[in-house]
Amino acid sequence: FVLDPGEFGYKTFRVTAVAEDRGGNRAESEPVKVRFFRDRKGPALKIVNPGNGKTVDGKTNLVAEVEDDSGVGSVEFYMDGKRLGNAITNPPWEVAFDANSVPRGVHTLTTVATDRLGNETKKSIRFKTK
Numbered sequence: 001f002v003l004d005p006g007e008f009g010y011k012t013f014r015v016t017a018v019a020e021d022r023g024g025n026r027a028e029s030e031p032v033k034v035r036f037f038r039d040r041k042g043p044a045l046k047i048v049n050p051g052n053g054k055t056v057d058g059k060t061n062l063v064a065e066v067e068d069d070s071g072v073g074s075v076e077f078y079m080d081g082k083r084l085g086n087a088i089t090n091p092p093w094e095v096a097f098d099a100n101s102v103p104r105g106v107h108t109l110t111t112v113a114t115d116r117l118g119n120e121t122k123k124s125i126r127f128k129t130k
Contacts, residue, residue: 011036042121043068043113049094050109052125056099063094064123068115078110099129 013036017029049063050056062084066072074087077095079102084095093113110124 039070039115039117040119042119043072043115045111045113045121045123047109047111047123047125050125050127053127055128055130056097057130058100059096059098061094062097062109062111063092064111064113066091066093066113068113068119070119071116073114073116073118075114076112078112080107081110102129104129 013034014031015034016031018026019028020026044065044067046065047063048065049061062077064075064077066075072091072093074089075093076087077084079097084097088095106126106128108124108126110122112120112122114120
């Protein structure tokens with residue numbers, strides 16, 4: 001049984017479960033308090049490597065720290081607007097990167113983290129390759 005909190009608003013309710021068998025026997029649970037709310041906040045996201053404004057040379061991992069109360073659904077890394085690999089659905093939140101695979105200069109790394117409810121957070125940093 002699934003309830004959509006949006007149908008009820010952000011309130012506390014007393015909920016009981018009722019079961020009835022084919023013979024008409026019925027049982028009811030003790031009431032419990034349930035508070036409905038809608039998570040509209042994206043995951044906490046921090047790009048750990050590379051640091052903003054840093055220079056990257058050779059092979060490294062692009063690394064993000066991601067946390068969310070409802071669970072992290074996926075993390076994606078984009079280099080200058082092009083996605084690097086597939087969406088990552090389990091930690092560690094990182095992808096291998098070779099600085100020699102892109103032209104020398106300044107690049108933008110964007111990381112997109114999505115929680116299991118579909119809320120999204122984007123962060124971008126700029127770094128150099130030599």
